[in-house]
Amino acid sequence: MHRLLLFLAGNVLAQGLAAVTGLLLVRWLPVEQYAYYTIAISVMGAISVLAKGGANIGFVALLGRVWPDYTRAAELVPALVHVRRLLMMFLMPLVIGLAALLLRRGGIGWGAGSAILLLLVAFWFADLNSRIIDQVLFFARKTSRVQMLDSGLAIARLAVVSALFALGGLTAVTAVAVGVLVAVVRIWPIRAWIFNILPKPTTASPRPEDVEEIVTGVKRQLPVEAFYVSQMQIVLLLLSFRADAAVIAGFGALMRIAALLGPIRMVNAAFFVPIAAQAKVRVVQKILGLTVLISVPGLALVLVALLWPGVLLWLLGENYAHLRSEILIMALCVAFVQTGGEYWNLIAHRGWVEYSIFQIPLGILWVVASLFWLDLSSISGALVLNAGFTLPAFLIGTLELWKHRNDAPHSER
Secondary structure: HHHHHHHHHHHHHHHHHHHHHHHHHHHHOOOHHHHHHHHHHHHHHHHHHHOOOOOOHHHHHHHHHOOOOOOHHHHHHHHHHHHHHHHHHHHHHHHEEEHHHHHHHHOOOOOOOOOOHHHHHHHHHHHHHHHOOOOHHHHHHOHHHHHHHHHHHHHHHHHHHHHHHHHHOOOOHHHHHHHHHHHEEEEHHHHHHHHHHHHOOOOOOOHHHHHHHHHHHHHHHHHHHHHHHHHHHHHHHHHHOOHHHHHHHHHHHHHHHHHHHHHHHHHHHHHHHHHHHHHHOHHHHHHHHHHHHHHHHEEEEHHHHHHHHHHHHHHHOOHOOOOOOHHHHHHHHHHHHHHHHHHHHHHHHHOOOHHHHHHHHHHHHHHHHHHHHHHOOHHHHHHHHHHHHHHHHHHHHHHHHHHHHOOOOOOOO
C-alpha cells in the first residue's frame, strides 16, 4: 500500500503537470493552431495504441507466467521488439498518410504539415524503444524510478512550453515538437534500468515460441486496436466535413479535461494490470473490484461538472467559456470511456481476447446509427460518438470474463 500511495502521489504530480501543460496550450494557442494541435495529438494517441498492436497482451501474459525468472524475462524483450518493428514497418505508412489527410482537411500549410508528419515518425520511434518494455520495471517493483523520470520530463515540458510562449514561438508545430522530444529522452534511462535488472539476452535471435505467442496476441488484437485508434480519426474526419475549425478546437479543448484522469491510467498499468495478469485465485472478483476502484475518479469528475462547471471552464480559458452545456456531457463521456477502457485492459492482459474481433462490427454499427441520430456538426454529438465506441469493448470484455469464470476451481475464485 505504501508503494501504491507513493506511486500515486508521484503520478499525480507528473500527470498533473502534463494536464497543466495541455490546458495552458488550450489557453495560449490561437483557435486555428489548437485545431491543428488537436489533430496531431490524436494521431500521437493512435500511434501509442497501434505501436502496441496487441504485442503488449502477449508480452505481459508471458511476463506474468515467467516472473521472477529474470533470464526468461530478458529473453522476452527482444521478442517484443522484433514483433513491434514488423508492426511499425507495416502500419506507419497508413497512419502517416491518414495524418496528412486530416491536417490538409484542417487547412494547415504544407511546411507546417510536413514538419508535424516528421515529428510523428520520431514519436513512433520513441514509443517503440521505451513503451511496453517498461512493464518489466513495474513487475520488478521499480515504479518509483519510472515515476521520477516521468515527473522530471513533465516539469521540463512545462518549462519549455512556457518559454516558447514567452518568446512568441509557441505554435502547433513547436508544441508537438516538445512532446516528441520528451518521448525521445525517455528511451535511454528506461532501457538502462531494465538491463540493470535483467541479464542481457545471450543470443541475438528471440525464441520462436515467444515470438509466436506475441504474434498470436497481435493477430487477435491488432484489427481491434486499428479500429480503436480509427475512432478518434473518424470523429475528427466527420467534424472536418461537417464543422469548422472552431468546433474541432472546442472538441479538442474539452477532451483535454480527460487528462485530469491520467494518474488512474498509469496506476492501472503499473499496479492493477500486473495484479490481474498474475492472479491465480478469485480472478473475476479481483477484476471487478479493480474496475470499481478505477471508476471513482471519473465519477468525481462528473460531480464537479454537475455542481461546479465554471471551475472546469475556467481551466479552458476565455475561448471556450461558452461551452456550459457541453462540459457535463464531456464529463459523463470521459468517465464512461475511462472505466470501460480500463475494464477491458484488465481482461485483455490475461490473454482473454477470443471475441475481441467482434468489437469491429459493433463499432461500425454504432457509427452508422450515429449518422442518423447524432448532430455530428456539434461538439456534443462528437463527444457522444467518441464515447459510444467504448460500449463494444465493455460488452465483449464482459463476455470474455463470463466465459473464463470457471478457469479456476470454484473454491479459488
